Amino acid sequence: MRLDYLTIFPEFFDVLGISLLGKAVDNGIVDIHAHDLRTWTHDRHRTVDDTPCGGGAGMVMKPDPWGEAFDDLLGADPDPSVHVVIPTPSGTPFRQDDAAQLSHADRIVFCCGRYEGIDHRVIDYASEHWSVHELSLGDYVLNGGEVAALAMTEAIVRLVPGVLGNPESLSEESYSQDQEGLLEYPVYTRPASWRGWDVPEVLMSGHHGHIAQWRREQSRELTRRRRPDLLTDE
Ligand SMILES: Nc1c(O)cccc1[N+](=O)[O-]
Numbered sequence: 001m002r003l004d005y006l007t008i009f010p011e012f013f014d015v016l017g018i019s020l021l022g023k024a025v026d027n028g029i030v031d032i033h034a035h036d037l038r039t040w041t042h043d044r045h046r047t048v049d050d051t052p053c054g055g056g057a058g059m060v061m062k063p064d065p066w067g068e069a070f071d072d073l074l075g076a077d078p079d080p081s082v083h084v085v086i087p088t089p090s091g092t093p094f095r096q097d098d099a100a101q102l103s104h105a106d107r108i109v110f111c112c113g114r115y116e117g118i119d120h121r122v123i124d125y126a127s128e129h130w131s132v133h134e135l136s137l138g139d140y141v142l143n144g145g146e147v148a149a150l151a152m153t154e155a156i157v158r159l160v161p162g163v164l165g166n167p168e169s170l171s172e173e174s175y176s177q178d179q180e181g182l183l184e185y186p187v188y189t190r191p192a193s194w195r196g197w198d199v200p201e202v203l204m205s206g207h208h209g210h211i212a213q214w215r216r217e218q219s220r221e222l223t224r225r226r227r228p229d230l231l232t233d234e
Contacts, residue, residue, distance in 0.1 A: 001105065001160055002031040005149060006069050007112040008048055010034035012146040016153065024163045037061075040068040049115050058116035066111065066122040073109065074130065082107045082130040086123060087148035089141065091134035094152055098135060102152075103159035110153070112145035181230055185218035 005013050013034035017025060024030040038046040041064075049059035074082060083105045087094075102108060109130075111118065126132050137148040158164055188199040202214045223230050 001029065001157070002107050003033070003153065003157075004073055004107075004109045005032075005034040005112060005146075006037050006066070006073075006109065007034065007144075007146055007149075008037050008114055009112075009144070009146055010036045012112075012150065015150065020163060021154065021157055024157060024160070027162065029160060029162050030157055035069065035073070037065050037069060040065040040072070052116060056116070060116050061113055061118040061122075063119040063122045063125075066118065067125065070126065070129075076129070078129045080131050081105070082109065084109045084111060084126045084130045084132045085149070085152065086111045086113065086118070086126075086132065086134045087137060087145035087152065088113065088117065088134050089136055089139070091136035094135040094137055094148075094155075096155070098133070099152070099155035100159055102133070102156045108156070110145070110149040112149050114144040179219060181232070182219040182223040183227060183230070185215040185222070 007013070011034075013032065016022070016032050016034075021030065021032075025032055037048055041047055048061055048065050050062050052058065052060045083102060085102070085108055087110065111122070111126075123132060123134065135148075135152065137151055142148060188203055192199050192204060200214065202210050205211070220231075
């Protein structure tokens with residue numbers, strides 16, 4: 001899997017060289033390239049923004065640098081197997097299903113906007129050539145798409161075979177299919193008693209059936225309280 005990041009702050013993506021993602025890069029499972037969008041500017045000030053047509057506050061990212069970056073990175077031939085991800089507050093919510101779908105991609109290009117956003121013609125042009133995903137990490141305001149791109153990257157890449165040491169752990173996580181899309185149950189480890197708080201007895205019983213039932217009940221109760229929207233049968 002090759003991941004490209006178009007951004008005016010490429011140093012944001014230096015962190016992808018550490019921990020599990022760093023190992024995936026070292027093992028050749030993932031190939032990461034961060035690009036400074038200003039590479040594709042031609043004026044003395046390396047300008048990437050301009051005032052919004054129709055007026056309004058702030059600045060809009062000019063289309064030209066993006067178009068020239070696409071030309072260099074992807075060429076002009078349409079290829080639906082290339083996924084262009086645009087983190088944006090106006091996108092559809094990024095969910096585990098999106099991470100699962102994108103984990104099968106061979107090529108993902110993250111376009112990280114700043115200011116008031118990217119000239120919409122860039123998205124229109126990209127949509128004619130590649131598979132475009134305008135995705136939102138959440139309903140809050142960030143200064144740009146870089147932090148969201150990092151979070152999406154982790155959610156996607158950890159699902160790629162060979163990245164996680166123990167793929168079994170994927171099946172018991174929140175939102176995973178094996179968890180019926182429910183929130184993950186509370187977890188405990190040693191000591192059995194800590195500052196007056198004890199590990200639930202059932203977890204110390206060694207009775208796997210009872211433990212599995214307790215965990216299912218905990219997941220459902222937690223989901224009912226915190227995320228009733230995830231419950232499909234209520
Ligand atoms: N929320 C937000 C933003 O304010 C700017 C860029 C991307 C996002 N997002 O993906 O959620």
